[in-house]
Amino acid sequence: MTAMAALPISTPIPAPIVTAVAGLGAPASLADGANGWRATALRRFAACGLPTRRLEAWKYTDLSSLQGIDFQPAAADLRLADDHPLPQLADQPGHRLVFADGVLQPALSACTPAAGLDVGRLADWLSAADAAAELGAAGEPSPMVALNAALASDGLRLSTAPGIAVDRPVELVFIGGLGEAATASHPRHRIELAAGSSATLIEVHAGGGDGCYLANHVGEITIGEHARLRHVIVQTEGATAYHIASRFVSVAADGRYEAFTLTASGRLTRNEVTVSLNGPGAACVLAGAYLLRDREHCDTTTIIEHRAPHTSCREVFKGVLDGASRGVFQGRIVVHRGAQKIDGHQLSKALLLSDAAEVDQKPELEIYADDVKCSHGAAAGQLDADELFYLRSRGIPEEQARRLLIEGFLVDVFDEVTDDAVRAALFAHARRWFAAPGGPQR
């Protein structure tokens, strides 16, 4: 079965629209037409095109270099060897789904059935009657999300039954850049936790070759009352990879969303998350670390919508930037009318290891209630000369001293990861970044 076969092709679509998505991973068959919701999404994307820096939300992240690349979807029968080395984080995941340039690898994937946990694929469901209603109804506020809706062919669908605590993590592994040609994939994920349930979702995104690729993920996450999702994302994408992720999370009363993102490589990464705290007691923790070198670019954009009283959010992000890399943190917090007793804490810190590295940090508070506790802080600095000298005066060579200080800068953000084994695995990734050839440089 090929993934695109699930896409019912019908109405012919106008040539300008086909042109707008050509080279962004659209299948050749698209020129023949698309059905209702795909066509709607296509039109929406074609109307605006790729986001430009004129859009407020994309002010600091420039996608124009995407335009010159002719991305194609990977062949639906792309298969990795059975012994292909897998980047992974979880020790013993209950489920592991492996995708190569967006194409599921059944032989490398494994599932241990667990009561009350339903894990499936988007591809198996696309032709179902409710697919059109659901995908078509999604708000698609951004061009990249519209593009994803138009071209999505696979991804995770996860749901839990009420009150079920899923103890082993579900792990998604995405390997990109396997072929010679530039490849684009538009995975789409839907995660639904029923009331009182809990689960851990791990995403590992890694470069698997020298090929250029675009991974344009969209995640829709619904967390029921008293439910809790722990979401861990590791990005060690290839040197010419574009990774764009848009996540939409809605949290019901007393529900909890905890996300940690580690970005350790990739030419351009954008992690955008919108969390809507919809009922009293809903809470989220968004944390992450990004480690950049050369000309890498990493954009973290968070939007927290406090739509109910007694909701809270904690955000902690730390970046280490070497070479001529560029970091972006945009953190928007909206407290809606009547949403009293809000707790919001946001911190973004960047450590610049070279004069050519840059970071843009933009906290943004929009508050329409009066009983609100919101704090935010953003700071960028260099390694402290006194600290460096102190270490060196104790015999620690300069490179080692710098590493020690970088680790010291980063370490507390990893405390946001509640699972000890996962935290250790994430920190080991960070350590690997220090040890990689070329960095951190002077």
Place this chain on the structure above:
Amino acid sequence: MLTIENLHVAVDGRSILSGFDLDVGPGEVHAIMGPNGSGKSTLSYVLAGRDGYDVTAGRVQLDGQDLLAMAPEERAAAGLFLAFQYPVEIPGVANATFLRQSLNAVRKARGLDELDAMQFLKSARARMKLLGMTDEMLKRSVNTGFSGGEKKRNEVLQMTLLEPRLAILDETDSGLDVDALRIVADGVNGLRAPDRSFVVITHYQRLLDYIVPDRVHILARGRIVRSGGEDLAREVERTGYADYLAPAA
């Protein structure tokens, strides 16, 4: 062991040391006293290799090696140790990690085996006990949130671990109560050896009751203006530094 000849140091174009000489032989303890701002810390930082000081003239040799040509970590490996007047706080770096990396870096440079975690802990704990330090101070970030006295003990702990040839103590006594002073002094005295020397910088004579110096020097106007035996410290304590501040009559 340490020879300083005609040292001239400027900071931001302002002369701080001008014609400073000092000769410390093996096993000797020299005290340097002087008023605030006379350049005592400047001297210790220049010897340890901190940036921002222009050495415009002079020579410094440690065991015949040109100290000023070496990187700070090379000086530590060669046996120089500076107990900072203001130990630096390093948030996020556990004291144990720091001490072990320091000790192993120095041991490696000196051609000794590196210590594993257990060997290190054993060695550190034994020394900490003598200094009245608790185990918990290994887990905390380097000097972060330490009281003044804890910071100074941590400096002495590093000194006892690194076993230097020449230790400079920059006002290690300031901020210590009498009990802590005695513990710190015992730490220093326990290290005294025929092949190990000390330069004890202090503002007060008090410390020198516990660490008895072979020579006492008065630093003023950028150089040593007077040297003597341990009695000189007591004399200065009585008369103050005023006499040394004006150019010699």
